[in-house]
Amino acid sequence: MGxxxxxxxVAGCLMxxxxxxxxxxxxxxxxxxxxxxxxxxxxxxxxxPLPAVTRLIFTPNDMKxxxxxxxxxxxxxxxxxxxxxxxxxxxxxxxxxxxxxxVTGSHVDAIPLAGAYDGTLGVIGAIxxxxxxxxxxxxxEKPIEALMFTSEEPTRFGLGCIGSRGMSGALTVETLNDxxxxxGTSFQAASTAAGYGGKSHETILEGTRVKPGSIAAFVELxxxxxxxxxxxxxxxxxxxxxxxxxALRVFFxxxxxxxxxxxxxxxxxxxxxxxxxxxxxxKATLDAGAIDAVxxxxxxxxxxxxxxxxxxxxxxxxxxxxxxxxxxxxTVSSVLKSVEEIAARRxxxxxxxxxxxxxxxxxxxxxxxxxxxxxxxxxxxxxxxxSRAYHDSLFMSQIAxxxxxxxxxxxxxxxxxxEFASAADIETGVKALALTLAxxxxxxxxxxxxxx
Ligand SMILES: *[C@@H]1O[C@H](CO)[C@@H](O)[C@H](O)[C@H]1NC(C)=O
Ligand SMILES: [Zn+2]
Numbered sequence: 001m002g003x004x005x006x007x008x009x010v011a012g013c014l015m016x017x018x019x020x021x022x023x024x025x026x027x028x029x030x031x032x033x034x035x036x037x038x039x040x041x042x043x044x045x046x047x048x049p050l051p052a053v054t055r056l057i058f059t060p061n062d063m064k065x066x067x068x069x070x071x072x073x074x075x076x077x078x079x080x081x082x083x084x085x086x087x088x089x090x091x092x093x094x095x096x097x098x099x100x101x102x103v104t105g106s107h108v109d110a111i112p113l114a115g116a117y118d119g120t121l122g123v124i125g126a127i128x129x130x131x132x133x134x135x136x137x138x139x140x141e142k143p144i145e146a147l148m149f150t151s152e153e154p155t156r157f158g159l160g161c162i163g164s165r166g167m168s169g170a171l172t173v174e175t176l177n178d179x180x181x182x183x184g185t186s187f188q189a190a191s192t193a194a195g196y197g198g199k200s201h202e203t204i205l206e207g208t209r210v211k212p213g214s215i216a217a218f219v220e221l222x223x224x225x226x227x228x229x230x231x232x233x234x235x236x237x238x239x240x241x242x243x244x245x246x247a248l249r250v251f252f253x254x255x256x257x258x259x260x261x262x263x264x265x266x267x268x269x270x271x272x273x274x275x276x277x278x279x280x281x282x283k284a285t286l287d288a289g290a291i292d293a294v295x296x297x298x299x300x301x302x303x304x305x306x307x308x309x310x311x312x313x314x315x316x317x318x319x320x321x322x323x324x325x326x327x328x329x330x331t332v333s334s335v336l337k338s339v340e341e342i343a344a345r346r347x348x349x350x351x352x353x354x355x356x357x358x359x360x361x362x363x364x365x366x367x368x369x370x371x372x373x374x375x376x377x378x379x380x381x382x383x384x385x386x387s388r389a390y391h392d393s394l395f396m397s398q399i400a401x402x403x404x405x406x407x408x409x410x411x412x413x414x415x416x417x418x419e420f421a422s423a424a425d426i427e428t429g430v431k432a433l434a435l436t437l438a439x440x441x442x443x444x445x446x447x448x449x450x451x452x
Pocket of ligand 1: 181
């Protein structure tokens with residue numbers, strides 16, 4: 001009780017200090033339509049005709065997008081640096097050199113036939129927010145950085161969030177060695193050809209890992225990729241937790257045979273084993289008894305995939321997520337048990353590959369409070385949300401207090417060409433981001449000069 005009252009008193013005091021300073025912060029230079037124009041320009045760097053956006057990491061269109069991002073950073077007066085993985089930082093200097101930076105960012109890579117807003121909003125919006133803070137004469141105590149992460153989407157190398165995994169230290173040399181693109185090109189070769197990279201995955205990871213304490217807080221602005229804000233007519237979502245993804249690949253193989261000649265008692269049908277497993281995934285997920293538990297068999301392939309053959313091979317890719325890691329792991333274990341049980345009963349061979357099994361993130365109260373207060377200051381409607389998709393924030397949360405700000409997107413759509421967020425919602429999101437960053441970074445004391 002006493003502790004709670006003390007916390008409230010401290011929060012109240014911080015707010016009144018802020019109230020005095022915020023009065024001088026004029027963010028009218030943030031314009032939704034101007035940010036949209038930049039997002040749509042970025043969208044022109046696409047392997048598919050607009051409105052579809054396809055942009056794989058380190059391809060020519062990704063390199064054009066990087067050049068554009070750096071141009072915007074330069075125009076915003078930010079100091080640019082890039083790491084060996086190709087994460088791009090644009091820094092607004094703070095008045096103290098001794099603290100970590102407040103960092104905000106997202107990604108600009110896009111899966112095939114995606115849209116113009118997923119990820120890009122959190123990069124273009126971050127630069128717009130920092131530019132506006134500079135123009136408003138805001139001098140932060142802590143440095144603030146806009147960040148573009150390398151390869152949030154798993155499209156090219158089969159692993160998502162490569163840049164943020166590398167920064168957080170969650171990525172091993174072995175994992176990176178295993179990931180080749182469709183042409184057999186390694187991350188080392190592709191990143192080096194793009195002007196980043198290094199002589200080995202080891203040196204690349206070493207040069208990318210963030211030093212402890214160098215990030216004071218991280219916040220990511222993103223479209224919701226779900227329908228909740230739009231349905232409730234709300235302008236902002238303040239993320240409280242990010243669901244933990246796990247993914248596994250399961251192979252069954254039987255002996256196959258002629259669909260007419262092979263009698264039912266003599267079959268070991270790999271396709272039926274896969275069908276049973278897909279149902280077992282659904283059952284294990286429902287048995288978790290929580291609305292936040294989700295399980296999907298999104299890929300199922302049988303071979304030889306011919307009408308008059310008993311399936312000999314089956315491959316499934318299964319995605320299981322939850323905001324509770326222990327409960328998610330119980331669902332995964334239950335699915336693994338079903339694999340064994342089905343394989344034994346149907347006399348098929350089996351093999352399982354864990355693709356990834358990442359921990360969930362609980363967002364930082366400090367960031368949640370800063371974003372909530374920012375939303376209030378704007379007079380924007382808001383609610384707390386769980387992020388069911390995962391983001392670079394999931395990995396940043398391992399090394400820094402982290403949070404996310406969502407804006408509504410039409411019908412909750414994303415990863416499709418008709419993905420859309422309105423200029424008005426984008427403007428609210430960028431303003432909320434700017435105010436959140438200002439709160440987290442603090443105002444330089446009068447007379448203090450920025451580091452150079
Ligand atoms: C793989 O090679 C093909 C043929 O040379 C090329 O068109 C494609 O862009 C390459 N894919 C990647 C991701 O580099
Ligand atoms: Zn994204």
